[in-house]
């Protein structure tokens with residue numbers, strides 16, 4: 001099977017082909033408490049873009065995986081999935097309707113295989129109208145802080161109507177305009193910052209208009225891998241002042257803000273801006289989102305409203321993000337895959 005390009009939402013596609021068939025049971029020596037015992041390997045079939053393979057499947061990860069008894073095997077797109085493996089886990093980040101259907105059929109016919117993650121749950125994140133809904137529904141507020149989402153408005157068509165719609169909805173400028181579809185294409189990452197009401201007509205729907213929240217130019221990336229959480233700091237868009245707003249600055253377009261954002265972990269920053277969100281708050285948020293979204297591999301972009309200590313906004317959620325940039329991802333990921341594999345064997349024998 002070959003994946004079709006540009007099906008429903010003009011998706012990016014890059015297919016990696018490989019011809020690998022495994023023997024029915026892959027055995028692999030795992031060093032355990034000083035002596036070696038043969039254990040069945042956890043076989044992870046992967047379907048990833050070339051870019052993702054390069055950033056994620058790094059030699060250190062593969063080496064560590066091998067030592068822990070995890071085998072990564074490339075999925076061959078020219079052959080039926082059921083003829084390959086057998087896999088314990090299927091790890092994927094490819095787009096396209098056809099591929100989604102292949103995965104859904106495979107999940108039905110192979111309930112014993114963990115597909116990371118279910119295609120319909122991933123699909124939910126590909127539309128910015130729904131992406132943050134789960135966070136809004138949670139209404140998380142406790143002694144550690146408040147987590148919300150910026151107010152937003154969906155514009156499907158007719159750019160001329162935007163100023164009036166924004167006015168009616170009571171949204172406050174400046175606004176961030178984000179493409180409605182978040183399909184990983186360059187276009188889906190292009191943002192505009194709109195400072196002035198009538199320039200809003202220049203925007204190109206379909207899009208989401210989100211209130212810009214001043215946050216001191218620092219963003220927190222919260223990486224989630226199953227139950228594990230890691231947070232890093234990144235530089236973000238700078239705050240917008242009243243003075244800039246009064247200049248009627250119009251609209252600024254950014255081809256892609258997020259990928260250019262450097263790490264801010266080692267920067268000398270104002271501690272009131274750089275302090276990480278409280279761990280218990282993130283634990284609660286991640287736990288609830290794993291359940292609500294039905295995903296185990298994702299990250300959240302979180303900002304702290306400038307001038308507050310504990311008002312946070314989730315502005316973006318990404319499926320299977322760039323884990324290569326997450327500290328210690330090799331250990332965290334292999335432990336996670338192992339726990340999935342072991343859980344399954346226990347279930348079978350229990």
Ligand SMILES: O=P(O)(O)O[C@@H]1[C@@H](OP(=O)(O)O)[C@H](OP(=O)(O)O)[C@H](O)[C@H](OP(=O)(O)O)[C@H]1OP(=O)(O)O
Pocket residue numbers: 051052055093182183184185221258259299301316318319320321322323324325
């Ligand atoms: O490529 P990377 O390592 O920057 O990872 C991208 C993510 O960066 P992050 O880890 O959040 O800094 C990136 O996150 P942002 O949307 O940029 O916040 C996306 O997850 C991106 O996937 P896609 O293009 O939306 O399908 C991710 O791209 P893919 O690697 O999945 O293509």
Ligand SMILES: Nc1ncnc2c1ncn2[C@@H]1O[C@H](COP(=O)(O)OP(=O)(O)O)[C@@H](O)[C@H]1O
Pocket residue numbers: 150176178182188189190191210211212213214215219235236237257258301303315316
């Ligand atoms: N509501 C917002 N308020 C302030 N800054 C924002 C807001 N939304 C996005 N940004 C900035 O724009 C960047 C990209 O937006 P994001 O929604 O994360 O899109 P992408 O999916 O392309 O990463 C963020 O990393 C942040 O710097």
Ligand SMILES: [Mg+2]
Pocket residue numbers: 258301316
């Ligand atoms: Mg982002």
Ligand SMILES: [Mg+2]
Pocket residue numbers: 182316317318
């Ligand atoms: Mg994103």
